[in-house]
Structure formats: C-alpha cells, structure tokens
Amino acid sequence: MKRGLLIIISGPSGVGKGTVRKYFEANKDLNLAYSTSMTTRKPREGEIDGKDYFFVTREQFIQSIQKGELLEYAEFVGNYYGTPLKEVNRLRDEGKNVLLEIEVQGAKQVQEKCPDAISIFIIPPSMEELENRIRGRKSEPEEIVQQRLAKAEKELKLVNQYKYIVCNDDPKLAADLIQTIIYRNIEIEENK
Structure with missing residues (x-):
C-alpha cells in the first residue's frame, strides 16, 4: 500500500478554508482524512472537541511542543494552534491522503519537514471581502479583527511559497479546483 499524500490548505484567517473544505471532504474518491488540529482557544458556537479541534489548555499544548508531538504549531492572537504528528503519520501509513488546514506559519514548518507535501494557498477576491468575512463572524472584539487583518496582509505576500x-x-468553484489538484497529484503518485 502506498503512503498517503500530505495536503496543506492554508491562507489568511477568514478566507473560507473550512467552508471550501466542506464541499469536497466527503468525496470518497479522494480518500481524504482530515487532520484535526489542537488549539488553546475556546470553542466557537457549534464547534465540537475532537472534530473541529482538540481543545486543550495552554499547559497541555506546551507539553506537546516539549515532547516533539506536533508536526507544526503557531501562536496567534494569544492562542496556540498545532497538528499532532502521531495522528498524521498513522493516517498516511494507512494510505489516507491527509488534509491539513493550517496557518501560514505552520504550513512553512510542514513544508520544511515534508517537502513532498502538496501546498495550496487560498486567497480572497479582495482585502475588502476578507474584512467583510471576518467581521461577519461577529465572534471577536475589534482588536482581534484588526490583528487578523494585519496578519492577512503579511500572509498574502507569501503566496509564492505554495505550489x-x-x-x-x-467556495464551490474553489473546492472544485482543489479537488482537481488533489486528483492530479493522486494520479502522479500512482504512476511513479
């Protein structure tokens, strides 16, 4: 059995990574396994521990960093986010194509550790639209909204680091394009 692909989906906060992913993640032909990230932030309404994120304390997260249990991690607006390494390896070894939906800082760490990773950067149609999406969540104070927008401007300058x-x-069209990218890379691996 061939080892599964590692697929990075990244982009600025509010760009719609999760929304786009929902259009194709259930496609059985892609043989995807979504890697659930770990975070120290509080759950948003409707988020489920173990499905959307593993919600942990700051102390638990720091212990995972110290033990080398994370493929990548980043701190953003006072919270840690990271990808448990053991779970990613288990899924790939089972032949699953593992999907990581991660921040730009984490994506860079994964690309350094796993140069075979397929990296996809999602961009917004405009900064104005990105701001509308972030504000539309109505889940964060103005200070955090401003931090997210400032970070997004910096992140958008890093698109050349992605394949x-x-x-x-x-979102439906973006999902169709990502599915095509994944199909093509599955085909390339099968023909090796």
Missing part, C-alpha cells in the same frame, strides 16, 4: 494558489471568490 498552488486558489481564489475563493466562489
């Missing part, structure tokens, strides 16, 4: 760039003007 593929997809604009999320229409």
Whole structure:
C-alpha cells in the first residue's frame, strides 16, 4: 500500500478554508482524512472537541511542543494552534491522503519537514471581502479583527511559497479546483 499524500490548505484567517473544505471532504474518491488540529482557544458556537479541534489548555499544548508531538504549531492572537504528528503519520501509513488546514506559519514548518507535501494557498477576491468575512463572524472584539487583518496582509505576500494558489471568490468553484489538484497529484503518485 502506498503512503498517503500530505495536503496543506492554508491562507489568511477568514478566507473560507473550512467552508471550501466542506464541499469536497466527503468525496470518497479522494480518500481524504482530515487532520484535526489542537488549539488553546475556546470553542466557537457549534464547534465540537475532537472534530473541529482538540481543545486543550495552554499547559497541555506546551507539553506537546516539549515532547516533539506536533508536526507544526503557531501562536496567534494569544492562542496556540498545532497538528499532532502521531495522528498524521498513522493516517498516511494507512494510505489516507491527509488534509491539513493550517496557518501560514505552520504550513512553512510542514513544508520544511515534508517537502513532498502538496501546498495550496487560498486567497480572497479582495482585502475588502476578507474584512467583510471576518467581521461577519461577529465572534471577536475589534482588536482581534484588526490583528487578523494585519496578519492577512503579511500572509498574502507569501503566496509564492505554495505550489498552488486558489481564489475563493466562489467556495464551490474553489473546492472544485482543489479537488482537481488533489486528483492530479493522486494520479502522479500512482504512476511513479
């Protein structure tokens, strides 16, 4: 059995990574396994521990860093986010194509550790639209909104570090493009 692909989906906060992913993650032909990230932030309404994120304390997260249990991690607006390494390896060894939906800082760490990773950067149609999406959540104070927008401007300058760039003007179309990218890379691996 061939080892599964490692697929990074990244982009600025509010670009719609999760929304786009929901359009294709259930496609059985892609043989995807979503890697659930770990975070120290509090759950948003409707988020489920173990499905959307593993919600842990700051102390638990720091212990995971110290033990080398994370493929990548980053701290953003006072919270840690990271990818448990053991789970990613288990899924890939089972032949699953592992999907990571992670921040730009974490994506860079994964690309350094796993140069075979397929990296996809999702961009917004405009900064104005990105701001509308972030504000539309109505889940964070103005200070955090401003931090997210400032970080997004910096992150958008890093698109050249990714193999593929997809604009999320229409989530269904963006999802179709990402599915095509994944199919193509599965085909390439099968023909090796």
